[in-house]
Amino acid sequence: MKRRGAMARGAMKSAHPLPKKMAGTAALVVALVPALAQAAKEYNLQAPVTPIATQIFDLHVYIMWICVVIFVGVFSVMFYSIFAHRKSKGHQAAQFHENTLVEVVWTVIPFLILVFMAVPATRTILAMKDTAVPDLTVKITGSQWKWSYDYLDHGFGYYSNLKTPVAQIEEGEPKGEHYLLEVDEPMVVPAGKKIRLLITSSDVIHAWFLPAAGVQQDAIPGFVRDDWMKFDKTGTFRGQCAKICGKEHGYMPIVVEVKSADDYAKWLAEHKKAALAAADDPNKTWDVKELIARGEKVYAANCASCHQPTGKGVAGAFPALDGSKVVTGPKDDQIKTVLNGVVRNGQPTAMVAWKSTLSDIDIAAVVTYTRNSWSNHTGEVIQPAEVKADRS
Amino acid sequence: MSSIPHDHAAGHGVDHEHAHHPGGIMRWITTTNHKDIGTLYLWFSFIMFLVGGVMALAIRAELFQPGLQLVEPEFFNQLNTVHGLVMIFGAIMPAAVGFANWQVPLMIGAPDMAFARMNNWSFWLLPFAAVLLLSSFIVPGGAASAGWTLYPPLSVQTGMGMDLTIFAVHIMGASSIMGSINIITTILNMRAPGMTMMKMPLFVWTWLITAYLLIAVMPVLAGAVTMLLTDRHFGTSFFNAAGGGDPVLFQHIFWFFGHPEVYIMILPSFGIVSTIIPAFARKPLFGYASMVYATGSIAILSFLVWAHHMFTVGMPAAGQVFFMYVTMLIAVPTAVKVFNWVATMWKGSMTFETPMLFAIGFIFMFTVGGFTGLVLSLVPVDIVLHDTYYVVAHFHYVLVAGSLFAFFGGIYYWLPKWSGRMYDETLGKWHFWTSFVFFNITFFPMHFLGLAGMPRRVPDYATQFTDWNEVASIGAFGFGLSQLIFLYAVLKAIRSGPPAPARPWEGSDTLDIRDPAAGELKRIYLKRNERLMMEHATRRERPVPAQRGANMRTALILLSIAVVLFGGVIAAGYSGGSTAGIGVLGFAIIGFLLVAILRNVRR
Amino acid sequence: MPGAGIPLLSAEPEFCVVSRRNDSLGSRWRWRVYASLCILSLGLALGFAALGAWMVLPYSALEMAVLYLAFRWIERHAADWERISVCGDRVIVERERAGTRTRREFNRYWTRVEVEEDAFNHSSRLKLWFAGQGVSFGDELPAGKRAIVARDLRRLLAAR
Known part of the structure; x- marks a missing residue:
């Protein structure tokens, strides 16, 4: 029985066995077949790194064992019957049916078993819901198609974009170790602290899913949901968006770096400084090179998934920017398009408004970049002040 | 639809005869005969099964390796969405209606369905719906791509393919409603004398309950997709947070339809399996009454568990706990069913022709799906498995190895009666074993993928998921090809199969299998029927004993409890809002009415 | 009879x-079944309407109207x-x-x-x-x- 093997292997990996006897059995199997221990990872939930995930892991192993026992029991009876009570062996059919006692017994027993499953599950639910008294609160916002993390206690935040190069995804280049599960800026949290997550979305429903932490919470536009996690150890843990959210749904990774308290403090200080620096002087005049270099980054992070790195767009779905009338026409029109998005028949389109997501400098940079890339050679330079003027 | 010529050539093995009817297509279009319409339903659903299957294979081909090789992510999402819709509304549901059309009148001794012409309409709506749904691939922006669940706001964002999908869902819904009204009126009103409720074959019982569920929930689906439509085009904000709506409300409505829908797809299969097992065990079904009650309880519970599809939206702990408990409860009647089937086999005199193999395969794998369902019902575990491949594995175990396998079994079981010809047993066995093996190769590894954290509906995945995805893709192609054996076996049987004996399975004992159309007139129930119907009118009618009723009363009481509970749950889920007050009040009134009616019934 | x-x-x-x-069901039970479906279907629709999703209601009403016609036909021809x-x-x-x-x-x-x-x-x-x-x-x-x-x-x- 395939299932049974899988469960046995699954149980071995359990670091926190709930039923002690089962751990014993599992340990025995590990001793017998040591080679399987390594492979076990593939057959069970990810190794838990938070107390909640540990509870979930143990609960799953516990339930699985119950299921395996019932499964083996029921199907031993069935397969024995298939083996013994066949016409080819000359077995005569009995004609019994309806037995109230038997029927009551096999209704009550499953019910009792369910009670044994429900009790630990309920306990875990209550623990999962306890978001009170956090040490740190991070607001997580999903948007098509990236996550952003706002450290509400420290007044800064940033976007976390997929880092895997397009060449690896589309052109068959050798995949890196963390293919699709790597970001430019991971979420960073301290170990051993209770982190409260406020999860929301700016467009469609996403889901913030970090399996090793036992957290999955839908990010719903217009609503803020909360959840929490507390890591036992440092390390880097990976997940991805779990709710279908459009074409780049598979390219919305979540990476959480858990640092020791000291390292986290260091990271926090650096980040605050960087955040201050990033709040650039709005009146500074930027030169073309600076703007194009910055614009290229902004473009790659925000625009390239639809309009493509080549600027050619996707025929029928996303317009090309290369040679586009908007991009080569009057610059104020393009700036307004980027700021306010494209609204057709009163409904927002895939070209969303960027005014709340990108700063004046970012928009100036990306507009300058698109007006001077590929076959577009307007030679125009857009300054942040112009964007600011168009915002009203 | 290309289905018409197909139906034609293959429907009855009378194609040579048919050559003498030049206007033959019109006869299929205008037929009001329940058997013809059943045949049309079954061929239609098989064609849609192949269409949806091809989409599934495209999906599996893309997922064979990490990276994007064959399709763009946007098109991948469209394939995923339409695969789901086609399989649910185009393949599984029409197939179940096809079985009902063929078998229900035969099994209860009715001359035809109650509304023969409406029966014709309800079928012929389907090809139009299918064309609408599939043509969405060629409109600008492509087909719907938000998953078959059509969650807003994503579904509000996409192009006109979504509108076509909404219309297609409306038409299919109308077809389902007409079909189920027909079935429910036929079963209730047109049973032969002596065919009391508790003598009806289980297949008829399961379909009675299915039709009841369909009538209850189809308007909910229609309302949900209409609200999507008006949100998309007419400026309403039912599900738009910016306009004061709530995207999660759609999920509540959708799953309020969606969960009974799950049982709509599985209950007829329970009925088929409960017909096949006793026939090949040569032994009566162990607990007929408890099977009926179990089916009824599953139907009632199906109205109370919808939010287990939404454990990650962030509902209060009380809501999660309630929905977890009720969901777990479903395991009880389901277990009762499995025990009953096993007890029916126990000490029988079994043979293992193809229908029996599919029925045993059904029990075995449906139980696997049932256990994974139990695992998923536990909120904490669901949190780490929700929207992962574990869920994909779970519902394919219950829908493919569950519903579909039972349907295959049903086809092999009844084909000799329907076509008068026997299928090739060797081909049937090949079909079963290849399907069984490849099915498990395809879907079992998906449990591991889900446990390891691979989300569903992604066109590309991290490298650690590669091995199992490769295995699953290979299995999927094997499973797809295995279905060609089925097509060949059926075509061969109806074209050139040897004539089937009047009673093809020696253990079978239901009314239909002794249908006089096949020449055998020794009938259990019909004998009584005959006396009543053909007696001389000058003789006094003997009074028919007024029994029936006790079961209906029980069903009504249970139903009223369900409705009142539902009200409570809605109130609990939304406690704090003024809507809760209205909800509680409304349900209190309904509860009061129900109690009043029931007291009346008792008298 | x-x-x-x-x-x-x-x-x-x-x-x-x-x-x-x-007429295997009889008039009385026919209308009881109809009533139970009405209560269930319209009850659900009203519940949803109370939550703001009133568009279920017209469909539910339409369906019950069709079902009524079907049952009345059966009744007349019983x-x-x-x-x-x-x-x-x-x-x-x-x-x-x-x-x-x-x-x-x-x-x-x-x-x-x-x-x-x-x-x-x-x-x-x-x-x-x-x-x-x-x-x-x-x-x-x-x-x-x-x-x-x-x-x-x-x-x-x-x-x-």
């Missing part, structure tokens, strides 16, 4: 078959019957549909019995022909029973 409302024949017939629907009897040299075909009664008499020696078999359509109809006029009988009977009636009738009519 089966048989109620069918008038007695004036003479003892040589042959008599009554074909009628078997007492339908058809009788074919042979008395002396007359063949009498009587029927009642939704409360309207019709009666046809044929000459026994000039009446032809025909079964229109339609293998393609899986159906058969029993028809009596007299002086170029046809009247069908027994659409409510199961196909096998129709065949028996046809056989017996044919034998009887050919006997003289």
Whole structure:
């Protein structure tokens, strides 16, 4: 029985066995077949790194064992019957049916078993819901198609974009170790602290899913949901968006770096400084090179998934920017398009408004970049002040 | 639809005869005969099964390796969405209606369905719906791509393919409603004398309950997709947070339809399996009454568990706990069913022709799906498995190895009666074993993928998921090809199969299998029927004993409890809002009415 | 009550078959089932309307209207019957549909019995022909029973 093997292997990996006897059995199997221990990872939930995930892991192993026992029991009876009570062996059919006692017994027993499953599950639910008294609160916002993390206690935040190069995804280049599960800026949290997550979305429903932490919470536009996690150890843990959210749904990774308290403090200080620096002087005049270099980054992070790195767009779905009338026409029109998005028949389109997501400098940079890339050679330079003027 | 010529050539093995009817297509279009319409339903659903299957294979081909090789992510999402819709509304549901059309009148001794012409309409709506749904691939922006669940706001964002999908869902819904009204009126009103409720074959019982569920929930689906439509085009904000709506409300409505829908797809299969097992065990079904009650309880519970599809939206702990408990409860009647089937086999005199193999395969794998369902019902575990491949594995175990396998079994079981010809047993066995093996190769590894954290509906995945995805893709192609054996076996049987004996399975004992159309007139129930119907009118009618009723009363009481509970749950889920007050009040009134009616019934 | 409302024949017939629907549910339970569906469907729709999703309501109402028409049709036709009897040299075909009664008499020696078999359509109809006029009988009977009636009738009519 395939299932049974899988469960046995699954149980071995359990670091926190709930039923002690089962751990014993599992340990025995590990001793017998040591080679399987390594492979076990593939057959069970990810190794838990938070107390909640540990509870979930143990609960799953516990339930699985119950299921395996019932499964083996029921199907031993069935397969024995298939083996013994066949016409080819000359077995005569009995004609019994309806037995109230038997029927009551096999209704009550499953019910009792369910009670044994429900009790630990309920306990875990209550623990999962306890978001009170956090040490740190991070607001997580999903948007098509990236996550952003706002450290509400420290007044800064940033976007976390997929880092895997397009060449690896589309052109068959050798995949890196963390293919699709790597970001430019991971979420960073301290170990051993209770982190409260406020999860929301700016467009469609996403889901913030970090399996090793036992957290999955839908990010719903217009609503803020909360959840929490507390890591036992440092390390880097990976997940991805779990709710279908459009074409780049598979390219919305979540990476959480858990640092020791000291390292986290260091990271926090650096980040605050960087955040201050990033709040650039709005009146500074930027030169073309600076703007194009910055614009290229902004473009790659925000625009390239639809309009493509080549600027050619996707025929029928996303317009090309290369040679586009908007991009080569009057610059104020393009700036307004980027700021306010494209609204057709009163409904927002895939070209969303960027005014709340990108700063004046970012928009100036990306507009300058698109007006001077590929076959577009307007030679125009857009300054942040112009964007600011168009915002009203 | 290309289905018409197909139906034609293959429907009855009378194609040579048919050559003498030049206007033959019109006869299929205008037929009001329940058997013809059943045949049309079954061929239609098989064609849609192949269409949806091809989409599934495209999906599996893309997922064979990490990276994007064959399709763009946007098109991948469209394939995923339409695969789901086609399989649910185009393949599984029409197939179940096809079985009902063929078998229900035969099994209860009715001359035809109650509304023969409406029966014709309800079928012929389907090809139009299918064309609408599939043509969405060629409109600008492509087909719907938000998953078959059509969650807003994503579904509000996409192009006109979504509108076509909404219309297609409306038409299919109308077809389902007409079909189920027909079935429910036929079963209730047109049973032969002596065919009391508790003598009806289980297949008829399961379909009675299915039709009841369909009538209850189809308007909910229609309302949900209409609200999507008006949100998309007419400026309403039912599900738009910016306009004061709530995207999660759609999920509540959708799953309020969606969960009974799950049982709509599985209950007829329970009925088929409960017909096949006793026939090949040569032994009566162990607990007929408890099977009926179990089916009824599953139907009632199906109205109370919808939010287990939404454990990650962030509902209060009380809501999660309630929905977890009720969901777990479903395991009880389901277990009762499995025990009953096993007890029916126990000490029988079994043979293992193809229908029996599919029925045993059904029990075995449906139980696997049932256990994974139990695992998923536990909120904490669901949190780490929700929207992962574990869920994909779970519902394919219950829908493919569950519903579909039972349907295959049903086809092999009844084909000799329907076509008068026997299928090739060797081909049937090949079909079963290849399907069984490849099915498990395809879907079992998906449990591991889900446990390891691979989300569903992604066109590309991290490298650690590669091995199992490769295995699953290979299995999927094997499973797809295995279905060609089925097509060949059926075509061969109806074209050139040897004539089937009047009673093809020696253990079978239901009314239909002794249908006089096949020449055998020794009938259990019909004998009584005959006396009543053909007696001389000058003789006094003997009074028919007024029994029936006790079961209906029980069903009504249970139903009223369900409705009142539902009200409570809605109130609990939304406690704090003024809507809760209205909800509680409304349900209190309904509860009061129900109690009043029931007291009346008792008298 | 089966048989109620069918008038007695004036003479003892040589042959008599009554074909009628078997109203297996009965009027009272029919409307109880309808009420239960109404309560469930409209109750759900009202519940959703209270939550702001009122668009379920029109569909639910429409569906219940269709279901009402279906049940009313069944109700009106529950007492339908058809009788074919042979008395002396007359063949009498009587029927009642939704409360309207019709009666046809044929000459026994000039009446032809025909079964229109339609293998393609899986159906058969029993028809009596007299002086170029046809009247069908027994659409409510199961196909096998129709065949028996046809056989017996044919034998009887050919006997003289």
